[in-house]
Each structure stands twice: as structure tokens, then as C-alpha cells.
Amino acid sequence: MPIDAAKAVAAEPRSGEISWTTKDVQLYHLGIGAGIPATDPDELRYTLESRLHVLPSFATVAGAGSPGVIGSLSMPGIEVDLARVLHGGQSLTVHRPIPVRGTATATSRIAAVHDKGKAAVLVMRTEVADTDGPLWTNDAQIFVRGEGGWGGDRGPSARLEAPVGEPDRVVERPTREDQALLYRLSGDWNPLHADPEFAKVAGFDRPILHGLCTYGMTLKTVVDTLLGGDVNRVRGYVTRFAGVVYPGETLRIRMWRGDGTVRVAVSAVERDDAPVLADTLVEHA
DSSP, rough: OOOOHHHHSSOOOOOEEEOOOOOHHHHHHHHHOSSTTTTTTHHHHHOOOGGGOOOOGGGGGGTTSHHHHHTTTTSTBBBBGGGGGGEEEEEEEEOOOOOSEEEEEEEEEEEEEEESSSSSEEEEEEEEETTTTTEEEEEEEEEEETOOOOOOOOOOOOOOOOOOOSOOOEEEOOOOHHHHHHHGHHHHSOOOGTTTHHHTTTOOOSSSOOHHHHHHHHHHHHHHHHHHGHHHHHHHEEEEEEEEOOOOEEEEEEEEEESSSSEEEEEEETTTEEEEEEEEEEEEO
8 A cells, every 4th residue: 555554653753944034935925916016015014025024824835845745745654646646735823923034943744644535634744943932833634536445544524614694704816827836936846736737647627726825815815804914813724625726717715703713715706616715714813
């Protein structure tokens, strides 16, 4: 079996130093659509070094996304075909505000392997800390088609109860045709997002947008729309990737306020509101 669940979970964590600069933060923000309009004071907080703050979802690419989804596939006990891999979900816990530049230690391991029958789900956990203590914890749920069925634990359900009532806010955010090409410069080099031939092998008509790009665009919309533009209010952020986005499509982002939370659903406008992000929750102060 290409995935040895016991071996993967028992493997020693991998640790390494990561670092980032204001340029990395700015590039990430541009990759998720910041800077429009270019002279808007609210957008300059994402693009101008003298005013810069860090959207917490930057944690998914800090240090070039090391080790990232692709890096996790080189862990002991795991040998899979990249064309069968999809990013199934992502969760982020923010322990304190992310500095605009920094050096930290990232420690990664396979926290769990779940058997979904027709697929396996790897939970890749990365904990990041600097000399002042923990900064953030990332969990990536990596969906590997055709690798389930060995009788293992199915794992917990990621489904949340549907939001009640009409959303408090609905915002549409266009994506650019070159969005994936720009976003991948932050460190996710999976050819699924750039190479038309590879995308066809993986079962798509053309390259698709990174799920984490949509993830970042959505958090920025929530922060700018409901949290007064204050990135430091974000405490946690979880989503399930329910469908793909093709660069050039428009995201419809629906938001429901809660007590210290915002529930979110994201769909693709041009494909009859096909689901993109589901079971999405932003926790905030």
C-alpha cells in the first residue's frame, strides 16, 4: 500500500528554520488580490511597507509554504501520485500577531491518516514558534484519491450545521486570469495550477486556482468587511475545500455574524454558484 498509516503517524517530526520579509508578505497579499484600488488607504495596509500588517492566512505560505502540501508527500510511509492529490481542507490557529518580518522554527508531522473508503486523508500539522514563543499552528487536510479502503479510522466529520437565515453580508470578488501564476510565486509550485497538460492528467479542463488562494481572499474579505480591517482580531480560521475555482471566475462570499465568529460560504458565480469553500468559520476577538 502506498500509504503506511502507522509508519506515517509514528515518524519523527521534521523541524527547520523559516524566515520571511516584508517583500514576502506584500507578494502574498498581491497574490490574493490586494491592492485594488492601488491608492486606497485600506489596501495600502496590505501593499505598502511603511503601513504593512499581515493577514493571518499568510501563515500558509510563510517560509515559502515549507513544508506545504507537496512536502508532506515525502514523509515516511507516504508514496503517492501527485496527480491524485487535492487539498481537502485547512485550519489555522493564530497564537499572536504575525510580524511583518521574522525568523522562526517550523515543526511538521503527519498528525493523522484517515480512511475515507475511496480516498485517504492525511492531516499535516505544522507548528511555528520564534524566540518569543508559539506563533501559529496549521493543519492541512490532504485528500489522496484511490488510496483508501484499508479499514482504517474514518476520522471526524468536518461538516458544520448550515447557517440560519439570510447572510449578513454578501460580497463578490473577481479573480484574475493570471491569479494562480502570481500566487504560486509564494511557494506552491504544484503544476496543477499552471500547466494545462498536467491539469488534464489530473482531470481538469485547465489549471485551477490554489485552494489556499481562495482561502486567503476569503479571510481578507471577512476582515475588511466585518472586522474593521483589523487583522489582529483573527484567532482561528477553518475551511473545507468543496470545489475548484478557475482563474478569471468571480467568488461570491456570504457571511453570517455570530458570537465571536463569522460563518462563511463561498461559491463560483459563473457556474451557478457552485460551492467552493464550505464549513468555513472565522473565530475572532
